[in-house]
Amino acid sequence: MNIQIRPILIALRRHKAGTVLIALQIALTLAIVCNALFIIHQRLASLSESSGVDEHNVFVIYNQWAGNMSTQQIDAQMRADVVALRQLPGVRDASLSNGYPLQGTGWDNYVMMTPDQVKMTTDAAVYLGDEHLLDTLGTRLIAGRNFRPDEVVAMGPQEMITPPVVIVTKALADRLFPAGNALGKSFYSMGTVPTTIIGIVDDLHRQGTDKWNKPYAGQSLIWPMRLDNPYGINYIVRAKPGQLAAAMREAPKALYAQNRMRIIDAKDGIQDYAEIRHRAYDSDRGMAILMGIICVVLLAITAAGIVGLTSFWVGQRRKQIGVRRALGARQRDILTYFLTENFLISAAGVALGVVLAFAFNLWTVTRFALDRMSLDYVGVGVLVLLLLGQGAVLAPALRASRVSPVEATRSV
């Protein structure tokens, strides 16, 4: 085996162009494939982020107000609306909120531990809801208690007031109080008065899903408030198991029966969580698919290229192969020769490819602040390409090994 490498290298020097081309193609393919795999893996990871919501049964209605309603009228209408929604036969519970997990964009506040702190300790997504919000979303209270109805107050359109009590997610509680004793403790969220943690829920995704939210993943808080927003409000409805479709049909009818001076968009006024999740991760899913397609086609083209060029070499060297066979080389030796030759070229290509792969990754890191690629992806990529090379060269190499020694005596 070892003694074969020197003649291969000498032979390759007579095919410099082809050798360089295959190596270059392998290098570029490796660079693209590892980065694509890395992007796919990252995007798929965000696709499966937990929302903390009972996604099979929850849907959201974005209700816009029409006409010139006063804050008091809006508040009264919202209270009547949620009662009407809760009375529907297919509905388990209903609530209202300024936003919902995976909405895309939303409200977030800085969190401080002391009243005179200027820099934030961390950031939390802010949900405003009543005592039904937890049950409606389906998020589980793991410590403390829910809001009492008398704690829920209205917040006017231009008001910014901090309520005395708050429910936080476990992620936020652990971030603020790493010792795990958050219940009963207080903090400041852009107000002058402290707010006390009365309950902790296990999981509630932020409204935002973009890159900016990543460092604060899962950090949300709920204020016991109804937001009297003159523009509109999100009604969140949890259907009884198996009755989602029926509840989604009945809910807008119930709202219009209450009052027709409202707008529920025909296209995206009512969304179930499958749709909300689909929209939230549109670009992530698209990137994963695109990178997947490119990877597959790229590997196929590279393999085809290797087959094509090696076949040409085999064709060119039939006479030499015949001579070697006549001088006693076995079929196995010829096969090994071409496999080894391909391995040497691939190894050189892969070495260059690793450098290119990291260079491309570095570009995405500096240009778009993406994450650094771990070595695993490069490892997988190297393995895939070496195997691909060996696989691609197998057919022409087998054909070469079947060249009869008689060829040595023929010209051409």
Next chain:
Amino acid sequence: MMFTYYFQLGLRSLRRNPVLTALMVMAIGFGVAASMITYSVFRAVSGNPIPDKSAQLFTPQIDAWGPQQNLTGGEPADALNYTDAMALMRAHEAKRQTLLYPVQMSVMPGGDRDLPLAAKGYAVYGDFFPMFDVPFQYGGGWSTQDDAARAADVVISGRLNQKVFGGADSVGRTINLGGHEYRVVGVINHWNPHPRFYDLFDDDFFADEPDFYMPFNRALDLKMRTAGRNSCRGKLTFVTWEDYLQSNCVWVTPWVELDSATDVAHYRRFLENYAADQQRAGRFDWAPNVRLRDVMQWLDHRQVVPPESRISLMVAFGFFLICLVNTVGLLLAKFMRRAGEIGVRRALGATRQEIYAQYLIEAGTVGLAGGMLGLLFTAAGVSGVGVLFPPQIAKLARLDASLVGLTLFAAVVATVLAAFYPAWRAARVQPAWQLKSS
């Protein structure tokens, strides 16, 4: 004459090694299609939305949060608070100027509509329309006097005009928006620049066309809060509209039109002086930190082109490059296989240039075939691009004449470039050596 002959030779040669030819054509087709599909999206999101005036339109930024609380890298907020925004308007240091923020109103039922309609729009000053070259179907914008008179004027989109007035000339008629009567002064003829450069503070850069534009002062009188983003710092304790206006919350986007470098320098000095005055007055506790970006700088600063689009474009170009490297190799194999034939032709008197030209033209035919296939893939890809990009971006990607031309051009040029080396090798074949060995 020679060209047609070589072209026919090329076509014949394509048929001679069908597998090799198919490989090359597929590779070029895939490569060029991947590049063109991602490019069609990139082109849609990265273009200049107002090419004639992008260098004259500027958005001023003033740091009212200070070094402790401003954005990363000491950047001032991407919008203004009410106090600073109004100060810029009062100073009137630019030829034209406007403030704007997004608002929403309902269109009340009427005619055959028994339910209200949702309408999204902007609160703007009268200068907005001439500044941004807004095209009108009927009427026009309103005047600076109307701004001062806090008039209940409105400019509506052609689409809203269609819904409410059946597409007729509605100038002078009234429309009930959010329970208030407005006088229609103009109807816009399709104007929705992509990206929406004038409102990049809000995240939906590729939103549908707004339904209406109302006077800024009128929106303030009605205490209409922003329907878009609002960003605040420190402790928030306001409970009234007036308190909110005095807060440090930023939500107003300002634009000024400045025609010459002198005007720009003058305005920049004005901003510096304004911030310095605020510092002297004790309102700012920090040195002036202002910016004056034009449209393209603003698009870049707000990172309007989604990173996904840039990365996929780069990956697709890399993919095309690999396809070309692949083509170089295959062409080399294809041409050198015919070394004997080349030897005969050379021996019969063909010059190197002729061999060279013949093989380049042959490569061109491969490129053309690849381009045709690529065009099919591109057409399929552009129509299916909704799977890969969010809908509001995907709908901007189009297969138009320029993309068709570019696809074919890129395929042929790239393949001919890829053929330079293999053709050169073919032209260097020694006639004697080839004739001897056969």
